[in-house]
Amino acid sequence: MFIKxxxxxxxxxxxxxxxxxxxxxxxxDLEKGEQLPSVRQLAEDIGINLHTVNKTYxxxxxxxxxxxxxxxxxxxxxxMPMVDEEYINNLYSELEYIxxxxxxRGISKxxxxxxxxxxxxxxxxxxxxxxxx
Amino acid sequence: MFIKxxxxxxxxxxxxxxxxxxxxxxxxDLEKGEQLPSVRQLAEDIGINLHTVNKTYxxxxxxxxxxxxxxxxxxxxxxMPMVDEEYINNLYSELEYIxxxxxxRGISKxxxxxxxxxxxxxxxxxxxxxxxx
DNA sequence: ATATCTGTTATATAATATATATAACAAGTA
DNA sequence: TACTTGTTATATATATTATATAACAGATAT
Numbered sequence: 001m002f003i004k005x006x007x008x009x010x011x012x013x014x015x016x017x018x019x020x021x022x023x024x025x026x027x028x029d030l031e032k033g034e035q036l037p038s039v040r041q042l043a044e045d046i047g048i049n050l051h052t053v054n055k056t057y058x059x060x061x062x063x064x065x066x067x068x069x070x071x072x073x074x075x076x077x078x079x080m081p082m083v084d085e086e087y088i089n090n091l092y093s094e095l096e097y098i099x100x101x102x103x104x105r106g107i108s109k110x111x112x113x114x115x116x117x118x119x120x121x122x123x124x125x126x127x128x129x130x131x132x133x
Numbered sequence: 134m135f136i137k138x139x140x141x142x143x144x145x146x147x148x149x150x151x152x153x154x155x156x157x158x159x160x161x162d163l164e165k166g167e168q169l170p171s172v173r174q175l176a177e178d179i180g181i182n183l184h185t186v187n188k189t190y191x192x193x194x195x196x197x198x199x200x201x202x203x204x205x206x207x208x209x210x211x212x213m214p215m216v217d218e219e220y221i222n223n224l225y226s227e228l229e230y231i232x233x234x235x236x237x238r239g240i241s242k243x244x245x246x247x248x249x250x251x252x253x254x255x256x257x258x259x260x261x262x263x264x265x266x
Numbered sequence: 267a268t269a270t271c272t273g274t275t276a277t278a279t280a281a282t283a284t285a286t287a288t289a290a291c292a293a294g295t296a
Numbered sequence: 297t298a299c300t301t302g303t304t305a306t307a308t309a310t311a312t313t314a315t316a317t318a319a320c321a322g323a324t325a326t
Contacts, residue, residue, distance in 0.1 A: 012284060019230045026233035038301065049286050054302075065237070070302050071294045083238045091235065092248070097152045098227060099252045100159035104198070105216045109253040113246055115225070119232045120242040145313060171272065182315050187273075203273050204323045 001037060002029055003046055013048055017056040025065065025076055026123050036066070036074040134170060135162055136179055146181055150189040158198060158209055159256050169199070169207040 003020050005013055024030040036042070039057060043050040057074045060066040064081025068074045081087075102112055136153050138146055157163040169175070172190060176183040190207045193199040197214030201207045214220075235245055 014284080019233075022237065023230060023233045026236045039303095040301090051287090052285060055284095057302090068302070070292085071300085073301060080237045080239065083240060087238065091231070092252075094231060095249060096252055097156060098224070098231075099249065100152075100156045100256065102224065103159045103253065103256050104155065104213045105220065106213065107216060109250065109257075112253065113249060116228060116232065116246060116249055117242065119225075119229055120236065120245065123233065123236050124242075147313080173272090184316090185314060188313090190273090201273070203321085204271085206272055 001042065001045060003042070005046055005048065014052050014056045014059070017046075017053065018059055021056070021060060022065065025080075030076050032076050032078050032080075034076045035072070036076070038073045134175065134178060136175070138179055138181065147185050147189045147192070150179075150186065151192055154189070154193060155198065158213075163209050165209050165211050165213075167209050168205070169209070171206050 002024060003017060005016055007013075009016065021030065021036075025032075030036070036057070037045065039050050039053040043053045046053075057066060057068060061068050061074070065077060066074045067077050099112065135157060136150060138149055140146075142149065154163065154169075158165075163169070169190070170178065172183050172186040176186045179186075190199060190201060194201050194207070198210060199207045200210050232245065
């Protein structure tokens with residue numbers, strides 16, 4: 001896999017892992033229906049504990065990203081999770097904070113939107129193969 | 134003050150407080166040079182411990198938002214913190230995650246940019262008074 | 267001078283979150 | 297039978313978060 005954990009980071013390992021898997025799905029590095037490594041395998045690859053991987057997998061299952069089959073392990077769901085009210089509220093509040101912080105520091109609306117646009121474009125180009133790098 | 138703490142939240146109190154102060158500065162609810170309540174006063178108002186407020190104030194001082202005078206207390210700095218490389222890297226990585234999450238859930242680039250634009254506009258209109266609500 | 271207000275420092279305590287280690291289990295597969 | 301899944305349980309260690317209490321230096325107001 002493509003996982004890189006920063007053991008010096010303030011962010012918990014299980015959360016770093018969770019975010020990288022979501023990024024992986026968004027980029028298409030992880031395709032829908034694709035099998036993920038077993039909790040033991042991934043834990044060994046990264047050099048962390050099996051329970052930490054298990055925690056991440058279960059959170060992602062709860063969020064609607066993964067399906068977990070007791071015998072086959074975890075796979076990326078065919079259908080991605082919904083945009084419910086809770087998600088929107090969270091997104092709004094998170095963006096409100098990030099934008100407030102950027103705004104205070106003098107980042108203009110245009111700069112900020114450009115940054116978001118670039119990130120979005122980079123995702124969409126990655127979809128369906130490695131046409132661009 | 135305008136602080137509302139959610140004691141059920143997973144987010145630490147000191148971090149909720151930190152974000153609300155940053156939002157307050159961005160909105161202009163807290164003006165540059167303005168005095169903040171003393172750590173004891175604010176702690177009492179919110180119903181939390183003095184040290185929790187103190188922690189937030191010191192983080193915000195470290196980040197360049199506040200100046201703390203031992204005798205007068207904390208005030209909003211006249212000059213806002215810089216956009217250094219560390220901040221940009223953090224912002225990028227944070228947005229990359231948020232956008233990946235939104236993208237997976239089917240939020241289009243246009244929807245996302247519109248949301249950011251609205252949040253930005255709302256901030257800018259709040260500046261310098263209550264012209265709009 | 268005295269009382270009162272700042273932030274600061276120190277110490278202690280409790281609860282929770284994070285991460286690991288080890289072992290065992292049920293169920294499916296080779 | 298041996299090996300693979302995730303799962304469950306137990307235990308332990310460490311770090312984070314939050315609180316409580318007390319005291320201190322320095323400035324300010326009465």
